[in-house]
Amino acid sequence: RVDGTRLWDSLMEMAAIGATPAGGCNRQALTDEDKQGRDLFLRWCRDIGCEVRIDRMGNIFARRAGTDGAMPPVITGSHLDTQPTGGKFDGVYGVLAGLEVLRTLEDKGIKTTAPLEVVVWTNEEGARFSPAMIGSGVWAGEFSLEYGHSRADKGGATIGGELERIGYLGDEPAEPKPITAAFEAHIEQGPILEKQDQLIGVVTGVQGIRWYDVTFRGTPCHAGPTPMADRRDPVQALAWLCERLYSEVKAYSDDARMTCGDLRAEPGSRNTVPEKVVLALDLRHPQPEGLEHLHRTLYRLAEQVEEATGASIDVREEWHSPPVVFDESCIEAVNSAVERLGYSHRKMVSGAGHDSVYVSRVAPVSMIFVPCAGGLSHNEAESAEPDHLEAGCNVLLHAMLSRAGV
Amino acid sequence: RVDGTRLWDSLMEMAAIGATPAGGCNRQALTDEDKQGRDLFLRWCRDIGCEVRIDRMGNIFARRAGTDGAMPPVITGSHLDTQPTGGKFDGVYGVLAGLEVLRTLEDKGIKTTAPLEVVVWTNEEGARFSPAMIGSGVWAGEFSLEYGHSRADKGGATIGGELERIGYLGDEPAEPKPITAAFEAHIEQGPILEKQDQLIGVVTGVQGIRWYDVTFRGTPCHAGPTPMADRRDPVQALAWLCERLYSEVKAYSDDARMTCGDLRAEPGSRNTVPEKVVLALDLRHPQPEGLEHLHRTLYRLAEQVEEATGASIDVREEWHSPPVVFDESCIEAVNSAVERLGYSHRKMVSGAGHDSVYVSRVAPVSMIFVPCAGGLSHNEAESAEPDHLEAGCNVLLHAMLSRAGV
Numbered sequence: 042r043v044d045g046t047r048l049w050d051s052l053m054e055m056a057a058i059g060a061t062p063a064g065g066c067n068r069q070a071l072t073d074e075d076k077q078g079r080d081l082f083l084r085w086c087r088d089i090g091c092e093v094r095i096d097r098m099g100n101i102f103a104r105r106a107g108t109d110g111a112m113p114p115v116i117t118g119s120h121l122d123t124q125p126t127g128g129k130f131d132g133v134y135g136v137l138a139g140l141e142v143l144r145t146l147e148d149k150g151i152k153t154t155a156p157l158e159v160v161v162w163t164n165e166e167g168a169r170f171s172p173a174m175i176g177s178g179v180w181a182g183e184f185s186l187e188y189g190h191s192r193a194d195k196g197g198a199t200i201g202g203e204l205e206r207i208g209y210l211g212d213e214p215a216e217p218k219p220i221t222a223a224f225e226a227h228i229e230q231g232p233i234l235e236k237q238d239q240l241i242g243v244v245t246g247v248q249g250i251r252w253y254d255v256t257f258r259g260t261p262c263h264a265g266p267t268p269m270a271d272r273r274d275p276v277q278a279l280a281w282l283c284e285r286l287y288s289e290v291k292a293y294s295d296d297a298r299m300t301c302g303d304l305r306a307e308p309g310s311r312n313t314v315p316e317k318v319v320l321a322l323d324l325r326h327p328q329p330e331g332l333e334h335l336h337r338t339l340y341r342l343a344e345q346v347e348e349a350t351g352a353s354i355d356v357r358e359e360w361h362s363p364p365v366v367f368d369e370s371c372i373e374a375v376n377s378a379v380e381r382l383g384y385s386h387r388k389m390v391s392g393a394g395h396d397s398v399y400v401s402r403v404a405p406v407s408m409i410f411v412p413c414a415g416g417l418s419h420n421e422a423e424s425a426e427p428d429h430l431e432a433g434c435n436v437l438l439h440a441m442l443s444r445a446g447v
Numbered sequence: 448r449v450d451g452t453r454l455w456d457s458l459m460e461m462a463a464i465g466a467t468p469a470g471g472c473n474r475q476a477l478t479d480e481d482k483q484g485r486d487l488f489l490r491w492c493r494d495i496g497c498e499v500r501i502d503r504m505g506n507i508f509a510r511r512a513g514t515d516g517a518m519p520p521v522i523t524g525s526h527l528d529t530q531p532t533g534g535k536f537d538g539v540y541g542v543l544a545g546l547e548v549l550r551t552l553e554d555k556g557i558k559t560t561a562p563l564e565v566v567v568w569t570n571e572e573g574a575r576f577s578p579a580m581i582g583s584g585v586w587a588g589e590f591s592l593e594y595g596h597s598r599a600d601k602g603g604a605t606i607g608g609e610l611e612r613i614g615y616l617g618d619e620p621a622e623p624k625p626i627t628a629a630f631e632a633h634i635e636q637g638p639i640l641e642k643q644d645q646l647i648g649v650v651t652g653v654q655g656i657r658w659y660d661v662t663f664r665g666t667p668c669h670a671g672p673t674p675m676a677d678r679r680d681p682v683q684a685l686a687w688l689c690e691r692l693y694s695e696v697k698a699y700s701d702d703a704r705m706t707c708g709d710l711r712a713e714p715g716s717r718n719t720v721p722e723k724v725v726l727a728l729d730l731r732h733p734q735p736e737g738l739e740h741l742h743r744t745l746y747r748l749a750e751q752v753e754e755a756t757g758a759s760i761d762v763r764e765e766w767h768s769p770p771v772v773f774d775e776s777c778i779e780a781v782n783s784a785v786e787r788l789g790y791s792h793r794k795m796v797s798g799a800g801h802d803s804v805y806v807s808r809v810a811p812v813s814m815i816f817v818p819c820a821g822g823l824s825h826n827e828a829e830s831a832e833p834d835h836l837e838a839g840c841n842v843l844l845h846a847m848l849s850r851a852g853v
């Protein structure tokens with residue numbers, strides 16, 4: 042069994058970096074705060090004698106040697122970056138649960154057959170740099186290194202430049218080596234476990250995600266003298282499209298999701314009809330056909346915008362992460378661990394994207410969820426119970442040991 | 448008659464300051480570019496021997512002495528600040544037409560009985576600092592000097608601080624002295640004169656304007672796992688309100704106007720439902736009852752937002768500029784000048800706010816409009832014909848002389 046108090050204390054120590062007045066964290070990818078978080082993690086890893094490697098995407102791999110030098114590692118991990126108004130557990134829990142597994146084995150003097158590795162993936166959130174999960178995505182071969190390095194934030198700073206600036210542009214190639222199995226512990230970020238009073242989610246896959254930059258274009262003109270009938274107003278077009286898309290998405294299925302996370306008007310002057318409005322749109326569905334349906338609904342409505350409102354529209358797909366089904370044997374490893382430990386549990390599909398999505402392209406993977414209060418995440422009030430976090434970490438320990446061998 | 452070529456050349460010289468690649472101007476209030484524009488204007492005024500005063504709001508008064516020292520001045524003027532993507536004529540024309548009147552009198556050696564003054568009012572556009580027409584508003588007693596100095600831009604810089612920084616925080620109190628009459632020449636910024644093939648608009652008043660900051664508040668949460676039914680999504684609320692308000696405003700009357708010039712989502716991350724969206728809203732109508740109706744429509748819909756969408760709403764009125772009717776005798780002075788000069792003309796109400804709105808609280812005022820291409824303004828492509836600008840300036844000359852006496 043792991044040390045739940047030590048795990049909690051480490052979570053709180055990490056949460057102090059980028060702590061916000063409202064009790065959350067702002068430790069966005071590759072900022073000074075992210076660097077501090079990484080530095081702290083490295084110190085902890087070296088304290089227990091891990092060997093550390095950093096790759097060209099800034100992904101960190103901390104290895105505890107196994108007894109069989111030839112056996113590929115069992116890996117675990119997640120991310121240390123947060124949303125701009127993020128919580129203390131999203132991602133961080135998966136990294137520090139992995140560290141706690143290594144610390145526990147070190148305490149007990151247990152040697153595994155396969156080496157174990159804890160990984161910190163770069164820019165999982167997709168908040169500062171789009172898309173999400175880009176560190177694991179480049180590593181797994183979904184994106185090129187050039188694409189990864191060139192992604193820019195709203196101020197124009199790039200991943201490549203920021204990795205160099207904070208000293209985390211490593212030497213290792215960002216590409217996978219053979220892996221025995223991979224596990225990731227995470228808070229659920231949704232309400233299901235809490236509502237059903239279950240302790241552990243045995244995660245069988247991840248729903249599909251598509252991201253779009255939707256640009257509405259109009260003609261800037263004066264707010265006063267210009268007759269409404271003469272206008273090409275991008276905000277009218279935005280309202281027209283969103284009103285219809287929200288209602289079609291909600292009517293389609295309870296599983297469908299639509300989020301308009303960001304909006305920007307240009308030039309952004311109150312008495313000028315904007316020249317353009319850019320909407321950052323996120324659509325999700327657990328089934329490929331469902332996601333395709335939402336995608337087609339967006340394009341169908343987009344085709345009607347100009348006739349309905351006069352303003353034009355351009356829909357650019359920014360990212361597509363299709364639904365993923367995890368590896369049967371890894372799901373079974375988690376399930377057996379949960380049953381051995383006697384925790385209440387259910388199988389479930391993740392609503393959030395995770396680094397495990399891309400890791401699953403090159404290795405057998407599954408995930409372990411624990412409840413979070415009110416299902417709330419991407420919110421400074423995100424909260425989880427120490428007991429639940431400890432239970433999830435015990436599951437991780439047993440699942441990893443079952444694949445690594447002792 | 449004025450020198451149309453000289454007027455045009457001065458307009459083009461001023462337009463070079465803050466010129467944009469798309470052929471417009473970005474010379475926002477109290478920026479370095481605004482300072483350069485003011486400096487150029489001052490040089491031109493001193494070249495013809497004007498005495499210059501600057502008040503505590505940075506309003507500039509350039510005076511050409513009259514023969515009767517006791518007679519209050521006849522004033523004219525407008526503003527040199529522009530929208531972020533503004534044109535070459537909005538405001539600038541009114542200032543440089545005033546200057547051209549003085550230059551013409553100087554050339555001809557004509558002495559007026561009353562002194563003449565050309566005024567540059569600070570921050571007329573309301574684009575960098577809200578509300579619009581604040582320089583003339585403080586001067587006329589609509590706003591206190593403290594209010595004026597404390598208004599801040601999106602980056603937090605204040606009018607008081609920026610006046611000091613660019614060296615235009617003058618010594619004169621920002622308050623009116625007696626004025627014989629005031630006139631303001633301006634491009635129409637709307638399509639009426641061009642469509643009806645008229646050269647001059649004799650402006651009888653200005654329609655009413657109300658500005659609002661509409662804040663939609665939700666609960667930030669994760670774009671994936673959070674069921675749509677559990678969300679409080681401020682973008683859903685924005686779309687719901689705008690869709691209905693646009694259609695009610697358009698259905699109410701052809702004279703009604705609604706503009707959503709700026710939108711801001713916080714925290715502005717694609718995979719997080721925003722905590723809030725702030726909309727900068729502008730409603731207008733020429734009649735007080737019409738404007739009141741639009742105002743009540745906004746509040747009625749706002750009351751329904753929470754029930755309809757779950758998100759809450761806060762409507763804060765930022766500014767109210769009621770419809771204004773100009774002075775009969777000043778309107779008549781413009782009308783007589785136009786008829787004497789033989790220009791085609793019509794009476795009209797201004798759709799845009801102007802410094803004359805506030806000047807009219809303390810002095811008899813009217814305005815002179817000339818056409819602009821396609822009625823387009825607050826757009827870098829804003830354009831006006833040299834002949835039309837010259838004609839408007841001739842009207843200004845004759846109207847001013849008629850009230851100042853020769």
Ligand SMILES: NC(=O)NCCC(=O)O
Pocket residue numbers: 131132165166167173174230392393394395669670671718
């Ligand atoms: N786990 C998590 O919050 N990931 C961010 C990627 C996404 O699902 O939008």
Ligand SMILES: NC(=O)NCCC(=O)O
Pocket residue numbers: 263264265312537538571572573579580636798799800801
């Ligand atoms: N003339 C002009 O564009 N004024 C700006 C104030 C307004 O009407 O919004």
